[in-house]
Amino acid sequence: MADIANIAVSILFDGLAYAMFLFVVSVGLSVTMGLMGFVNLAHGAFAMAGGYLVVTLTQSWGVPFVLALAIAFVVIGAVSIVFERTLYARLYKAGELDQVLLTIGLSFMAIAAYTYYYGPIPKSVPLPGWLEGQVDLGFRTFPTYRAFIIVIGAALIAILWYGFERTKLGAKIRAAVDNRRMAQSVGINVDRLFTLTFAVGSGLAALGGGIAIQLFGLNPSFALVYLVLFLIVVAVGGLGSVKGTLLAALVLGIFDTGGKYLYAEAGGFFVYAITVLILLVRPAGFYARD
Amino acid sequence: MRLARLAACAALGLGLCASAQAETIKIGVVLPFTGVNADLGTQIDKAFDLYVKLHAKDIAPHRVEIIKRDEGPPSGAVAKTVTTELVTRDKVQILTGYVFSPSAIATATVATQGKTPMIIANAGTAWITNLSPYIVRFSFSMWHPAYPMGTYAAKNLGCRTAAMGYTDFPPGKDSTDAFKMAFEKSGGKIVMSVPMGNPAQVPDFTPFFQSMKDAKPDCMYIFIPSGAHATGVMKTYGELGMRKAGVKLIGPQDLIPDNKLQDMGDAAIGTIVMSHYAVDFDNAQNKAFVKAWQQAYGPNSYPDFMSAAGWDTMHAIFATIKKLDGKVADGAKFVDTIKRWSGEGPRGPVRIDPDTRDIVQNEYALEVNRKPDGKLGVKTLNVINQVKDECKALKVGRCGQ
Numbered sequence: 001m002a003d004i005a006n007i008a009v010s011i012l013f014d015g016l017a018y019a020m021f022l023f024v025v026s027v028g029l030s031v032t033m034g035l036m037g038f039v040n041l042a043h044g045a046f047a048m049a050g051g052y053l054v055v056t057l058t059q060s061w062g063v064p065f066v067l068a069l070a071i072a073f074v075v076i077g078a079v080s081i082v083f084e085r086t087l088y089a090r091l092y093k094a095g096e097l098d099q100v101l102l103t104i105g106l107s108f109m110a111i112a113a114y115t116y117y118y119g120p121i122p123k124s125v126p127l128p129g130w131l132e133g134q135v136d137l138g139f140r141t142f143p144t145y146r147a148f149i150i151v152i153g154a155a156l157i158a159i160l161w162y163g164f165e166r167t168k169l170g171a172k173i174r175a176a177v178d179n180r181r182m183a184q185s186v187g188i189n190v191d192r193l194f195t196l197t198f199a200v201g202s203g204l205a206a207l208g209g210g211i212a213i214q215l216f217g218l219n220p221s222f223a224l225v226y227l228v229l230f231l232i233v234v235a236v237g238g239l240g241s242v243k244g245t246l247l248a249a250l251v252l253g254i255f256d257t258g259g260k261y262l263y264a265e266a267g268g269f270f271v272y273a274i275t276v277l278i279l280l281v282r283p284a285g286f287y288a289r290d
Numbered sequence: 291m292r293l294a295r296l297a298a299c300a301a302l303g304l305g306l307c308a309s310a311q312a313e314t315i316k317i318g319v320v321l322p323f324t325g326v327n328a329d330l331g332t333q334i335d336k337a338f339d340l341y342v343k344l345h346a347k348d349i350a351p352h353r354v355e356i357i358k359r360d361e362g363p364p365s366g367a368v369a370k371t372v373t374t375e376l377v378t379r380d381k382v383q384i385l386t387g388y389v390f391s392p393s394a395i396a397t398a399t400v401a402t403q404g405k406t407p408m409i410i411a412n413a414g415t416a417w418i419t420n421l422s423p424y425i426v427r428f429s430f431s432m433w434h435p436a437y438p439m440g441t442y443a444a445k446n447l448g449c450r451t452a453a454m455g456y457t458d459f460p461p462g463k464d465s466t467d468a469f470k471m472a473f474e475k476s477g478g479k480i481v482m483s484v485p486m487g488n489p490a491q492v493p494d495f496t497p498f499f500q501s502m503k504d505a506k507p508d509c510m511y512i513f514i515p516s517g518a519h520a521t522g523v524m525k526t527y528g529e530l531g532m533r534k535a536g537v538k539l540i541g542p543q544d545l546i547p548d549n550k551l552q553d554m555g556d557a558a559i560g561t562i563v564m565s566h567y568a569v570d571f572d573n574a575q576n577k578a579f580v581k582a583w584q585q586a587y588g589p590n591s592y593p594d595f596m597s598a599a600g601w602d603t604m605h606a607i608f609a610t611i612k613k614l615d616g617k618v619a620d621g622a623k624f625v626d627t628i629k630r631w632s633g634e635g636p637r638g639p640v641r642i643d644p645d646t647r648d649i650v651q652n653e654y655a656l657e658v659n660r661k662p663d664g665k666l667g668v669k670t671l672n673v674i675n676q677v678k679d680e681c682k683a684l685k686v687g688r689c690g691q
Binding site: 120121220221225265 | 324325326328329331332484485486487488490491492493494496497498500501504517518521522525528529530531549550553
């Protein structure tokens with residue numbers, strides 16, 4: 001009995017940490033897709049760029065890890081505005097195929113550029129001592145770094161919830177996601193709103209990329225390898241919904257971890273099985289806005 | 291003498307003189323240059339380039355032309371396509387490279403039909419060499435490290451029980467089968483065997499390792515395709531505090547590739563692998579190899595076990611070209627010559643077993659420690675001399691076919 005409880009705690013804890021990573025990276029993708037209907041397959045490239053920025057800051061410049069994460073959020077967010085204004089903005093009215101071609105092309109270019117500059121060898125980051133090892137909660141120990149991911153994830157959820165539900169800016173974004181033309185006609189500058197959410201989303205992806213180095217290691221192919229996972233979270237959660245993205249990340253993260261823990265033979269199958277099941281019942285995801 | 295030959299040439303027409311002329315030998319190199327495992331390709335590619343650069347003069351007046359192609363993801367499909375192109379369009383006379391077993395498995399028929407020698411520099415699934423008489427392997431079979439490790443773990447490392455984890459593709463199964471057979475023969479007990487995702491993507495290892503930790507084995511035997519996976523394994527092992535919980539980490543050399551060891555940190559200390567190579571090896575060939583490597587690629591660049599096998603691969607190809615005086619058009623004759631090769635390399639004494647066309651090499655039990663200069667290194671615990679592929683010796687499963 002104690003064994004079963006122990007296993008359940010393991011799965012919940014590890015699954016929660018994994019879910020937080022998925023949420024942080026995917027939430028920006030979901031909101032930009034919901035807001036503009038823009039298919040941004042270069043989202044993973046922003047995450048990868050954020051990861052490399054954290055590597056350079058910590059290894060070459062001696063910046064502390066947590067500060068480096070914050071810098072990556074700001075810098076990549078700012079850089080993404082340049083891309084959004086010069087490249088993405090031209091294709092808002094174009095078809096999905098054009099958007100996909102542009103952004104997947106950007107991903108390939110990013111992979112090639114980062115391979116050229118950093119090489120293909122996976123990078124890692126020096127963690128501060130307080131993030132290494134385990135924390136002892138009395139009844140059992142947990143890896144400190146995963147607890148840290150859960151804390152960061154929880155803090156971001158609180159901030160995003162407040163921003164979305166309790167500020168005027170959040171109300172405008174929600175209005176624009178629901179009905180863009182109506183929002184424009186009452187005087188909301190949807191283009192500027194989009195630039196802003198795009199930057200925040202890309203910044204969060206960069207933050208997620210920084211967090212992920214310790215989990216998966218970082219090499220340039222990060223831009224594409226985990227993209228499928230992020231797209232699944234977005235699809236299951238429903239486009240443009242923060243709540244949906246969170247729920248999807250939790251369900252997928254915990255089920256994936258549990259599946260791997262209990263039935264490793266079925267391996268990566270669980271995440272796809274559950275995706276198919278959910279989409280069969282709710283084709284537009286958990287919280288779809290028609 | 292030379293004059294006489296020239297005169298004979300002149301008398302008999304130009305056709306015969308061609309044999310005295312310099313030949314250009316086309317070598318097709320197939321390695322992963324993109325994707326998660328691109329750095330594995332780079333480690334071998336650098337060894338190839340270095341050997342060719344330093345030894346091009348050895349085969350004069352002949353020269354080699356290297357044509358490189360991307361092996362692609364570890365599914366084998368891309369490798370087969372590019373190899374077919376190399377053989378039919380570029381007309382290469384020798385194929386080499388091949389990091390992933392699925393690539394070598396998928397491509398074996400191309401080597402057979404094209405009658406082109408396929409000199410494998412990595413792919414380690416044991417039965418690959420049985421797939422084509424044109425395959426010769428200079429790297430290792432999964433059984434080279436795994437089988438002796440099974441015996442060593444049970445007898446010398448105090449492992450009575452072990453959990454096994456492996457990346458779910460042919461060499462993973464092969465490696466754990468080998469370990470299990472030897473481990474159980476020596477009285478050990480396998481408590482669980484966990485497949486850990488596919489080679490194209492580094493998984494979050496936590497759920498797999500947590501379930502192994504909860505099973506409380508003495509040792510955990512892990513196979514992953516080196517590279518980015520190795521870093522992930524070491525991080526997760528450290529994060530979960532498994533050494534403190536009394537679970538020893540053991541495996542083949544793939545766990546601690548030399549070019550990533552320094553980044554692995556304290557978590558790696560105490561890890562024990564069975565391996566045919568480490569940068570720290572104290573033989574003259576290896577010292578010269580590492581020195582040349584660091585001169586070419588920088589003082590913080592390290593060759594690893596794949597590079598060492600790559601070096602020996604090119605060494606043997608060059609030796610064979612020289613022996614045949616550049617006449618390598620007959621693939622069967624090339625294989626017949628190269629399979630009798632033996633030499634000294636960074637790994638120490640190595641040779642090919644002519645019966646199986648697979649490598650024979652020493653296996654070293656290595657333990658990771660911190661060296662006096664603060665860097666991570668390995669200490670040799672034991673040496674097993676001139677190990678053959680045990681899978682083919684025991685005729686296990688497809689190795690017996």
